[in-house]
Amino acid sequence: MSEKDMNTDFAPPIHPPAIRLGLLLIPGFALMGYATLVEAFRAANTLSGRTLYEWVHVSPDGAAVEASSGARILADAQVGQRLDCRVLFVFAGGDPRRFNDPATYGWLRQLARGGCAIAGVSGGPYVMARAGLLAGRRATIHWEHRPLLAEEFPDIDLQTGLYVIDGPVITCAGGTAGLDLAMALIARDHGPQGLGEDGLGEDLARRVGEWFIRTTPRDAAGPQRPSPAERHGTTNHVVLQALALIEASLDRPPPRAAIAAACGRSLRQIERLFHDHLGRSLSDTMLNLRLDSAAHRLRTTDASVTQIALDCGFVSAAHFSRRIRQRFGVPPSALRRT
DSSP: OOOHHHHHTTTOOOOOOOOOEEEEEEEHHHHHHHHHHHHHHHHHHHHHHOEEEEEEESSSSSSSSEOTTTEEOOOOOTTTOOOOSSSSEEOOOOGGGGGHHHHHHHHEEEEETTTOEEEEEHHHHHHHTTTOOOOOOOOOOTTTHHHHHHHHTSSSSEEEEEEEEEEEEEEEEOOTHHHHHHHHHHHHHHHHHHHSTTHHHHHHHHHHHHHHTSSSSSOOOOOOOOOOOHTOOOOOOOHHHHHHHHHTTSSSSSHHHHHHHHHSSOOHHHHHHHHHSSSHHHHHHHHHHHHHHHHHHHHHHHOOOHHHHHHOOOSSSHHHHHHHHHHSSHHHHHHOOO
16 A cells, blocks of 8 residues: 555544634623523533634624623624624523614614624524514514514514524524523534534434433424423313413403303402412412513513503502512512612
8 A cells, every 4th residue: 555545544534624603792792591501512522522613703883792690701803703603693681672773773783784694592582673673584582572672673684582593594492491502403414404514403402402401402493491380280181271361462451251251250250260279369370470560570671650550450659669569578679780
């Protein structure tokens, strides 16, 4: 065998270059959604024994970005710079409506036109929608942002699942769903249709899931929240039907008699079922659901106390404030600070 043949036999395999990812951090972004994605790609590098992915952190002004938890992450680049990446992830949280930066929106559109896939995580899809990237697209978002997104952008085909991949537009509910999305992308990038070896992707994605104690695969269209039965601790179908009616009309609470009639029961029967299965009356249940929704809006939006009161079916801000104080022991302003 010639020296040339020997060198060929022992030549190291030629691997494709690492896939470059951009990580755009919007101030107040949710750290969980960021961590589950980045850690999954890091694990793919470690488990494969080579650099499959590399990434660059981006912020609107090039400065460090503070997450909702107070953690700060340094930026490598700022919005507007040339960024040669396969996918740009947009991480946002809290109330994404507070972020309003035309320069960022224009930059996202420029990257999309250049062939870069754009992926929004948690509140990130809201930023993408404002950039005009979700019009007519299938998309998802964290359940707490869903009503706001649907109201402001009715042209989006809004889904309720964990993540949606609609061509070069990707959206993810955030939280632990980031791991599900990352595993899907790893399997796609390094499977038969990707740039890696045939068969590597699915096996690698599975091992990444095992690394992070993910014992049960979750489909992209899987639910973001526990079922109503799990959330309310009952399997009684009449009680669950009544709860669904209440939750669907928090801004205009229906009369108790109307709820009973819709469930095919008398008001006395409905009250007995609520006491038996939930341990409280129908009226108390309705009030608590409205107050919980209001408290959530106080913590996650900048809407006025009066507007939140009206949105949750209270006749006045004063009445709303009394009820909030009775339920949580503090006024609405204190809930907003927390």
